[in-house]
Amino acid sequence: MATSAPHALRTPFLRNPSLSLSSKPTLSSVFPVSLSSRRRASPRLVVVLSAARLDAKPTVLVAEKLGEAGLDLLKEFANVDCSYNLSPEELCTKISLCDALIVRSGTKVSREVFESSGGRLKVVGRAGVGIDNVDLGAATEFGCLVVNAPTANTVAAAEHGIALLTAMARNVAQADASVKAGKWQRNKYVGVSLVGKTLAVMGFGKVGSEVARRAKGLGMHVIAHDPYAPADRARAIGVELVSFDEALASADFISLHMPLTPATSKVLNDETFAKMKKGVRIVNVARGGVIDEDALVRALDGGIVAQAALDVFTVEPPPQGNTLVLHERVTATPHLGASTMEAQEGVAVEIAEAVVGALKGELAATAVNAPMVPAEVLTELKPYVVLAEKLGRLAVQLVAGGSGVKTVKVSYASARAPDDLDTRLLRAMITKGLIEPISDVFVNLVNADFTAKQRGLRITEERTVLDGSPESPLDSIQVQIANVESKFASAISESGEITVEGRVKDGVPHLTKVGSFEVDVSLEGSIILCRQVDQPGMIGQVGSILGEENVNVSFMSVGRIAPRKQAVMAIGVDDQPSKSSLKRIGDVPAIEEFVFLKL
């Protein structure tokens, strides 16, 4: 067995030395078109841009206000056209004359923009974090790189969260409006104190941890809920990580800092408001969509929520006359989290450097769309790429809340010589699978290592060199997460890690091992894993519960230690079973534990 050092310290297994990450790769070598391209039947390498091919200075269209330092950097390299408040039609007309476009959250970079560019637009720079205003699929399809600036506005967003927290507690906005209206209502605007109160930070990432740090300075008792945050980071700030329900039940103030993902969409809703302390106060500088806004109005009117301070809304700007915005106990700001002079200068420099680097043909660490590898490597690796991402997704979903994922070991078993297998794409896809279910970050070949490092995620790779034919690039991939608890105890292998292993069979990725149990289930749809006492009739019992709900079972496999001893049953399902069906499965007496995993 050849054991390697952590990926950051070693030379990746490369077939094509020109792709080495240690020699600065260029866009033309690593930014081919997306696999999902609708216009091309087979993947192929696309030359996005290389500096040598630029005959004249490139043109950068800056469509929203950008800090001077960033503009100066751009001007050293390109012609800069600052045209703000363009209508969608005007943007489409201008774009055919531009090589790069820089926007904030106020400009929609739609498919039409890419279509109208006639292939000239090479880079879109988002001066900020969220890229929900950029059609990433279209960007990739048109061979256009999208880069963002993920770190420069963290402090500004945290400071705005604290500003809203304190302003809300002391009715600053309402009292200001009242004084300006000629009133002097000292009794009406008596506030509440922060010292000694419990603040629950929901989402303990970059912004959340900065908010926590500051709230501690205000004398608050800070707890946090983040199923994926490492406990030692929380401990270092003096913050206790708690469950979602505990956070809701014990908080006097709740501050939201999680990304908008399917799991966090409307996470504050009628049901969850009902679990909160009466009189709770809520701050949101994350994304409007994490709150069910109608439910918030009901919770305000029903006396559950005393006040809310909101910087972000489901629709921005919110429609005129919006009940939530007009509510007397709501403080609203127009998405100002990132809007400080300092943050905008920082973001401007971060995005200008990324755009100029990309125009020069360098690899961008903050690229957010989908670069691929050369066609021949891609064709061969394609099913393993799918397998890698799915194993990452499965492994992270097996982690118990509060565990914090920090150490991941990936083992590749292959008959190929180590330097004849490029694992960067596989590692990137495993990273993607590990991170994307728990964040709104896009992970790809370019930004995977950067993103993992930023999150304190250490991924080590190991090779097992097999005898036999090197015809197929890989025999199996194993993903192990160390130092965590699992919500499915049988997923922990004898060596103590959450372990999932997979192979490609007839071009289809299969899950072949969970913990110490051998299984065989094709990685399509979703999976239910059950640990049971091995006995006749189990497959039938679970199958009929699913059948009653018309959930199609695509695959079933049982891995057991010995006949009539413990076994793990893996069931592939095409649709998501209802909560009641899952409960019924859990209630089958011989089933000791089970978990439902989305692929």
Ligand SMILES: NC(=O)c1ccc[n+]([C@@H]2O[C@H](COP(=O)([O-])OP(=O)(O)OC[C@H]3O[C@@H](n4cnc5c(N)ncnc54)[C@H](O)[C@@H]3O)[C@@H](O)[C@H]2O)c1
């Ligand atoms: N208002 C603004 O102007 C502004 C500015 C910057 C960022 N933001 C928003 O703030 C949010 C946080 O940004 P960040 O830079 O700190 O991101 P981040 O990725 O550093 O942190 C997000 C954290 O949320 C956690 N998380 C994921 N799913 C969760 C869940 N279900 N429950 C609890 N936690 C969960 C992740 O583990 C991560 O630690 C994002 O939504 C971002 O778009 C808004």
Ligand SMILES: O=C(O)[C@H](O)COP(=O)(O)O
């Ligand atoms: O995603 C972000 O960076 C913030 O929400 C800020 O957006 P803005 O650049 O429009 O201020």
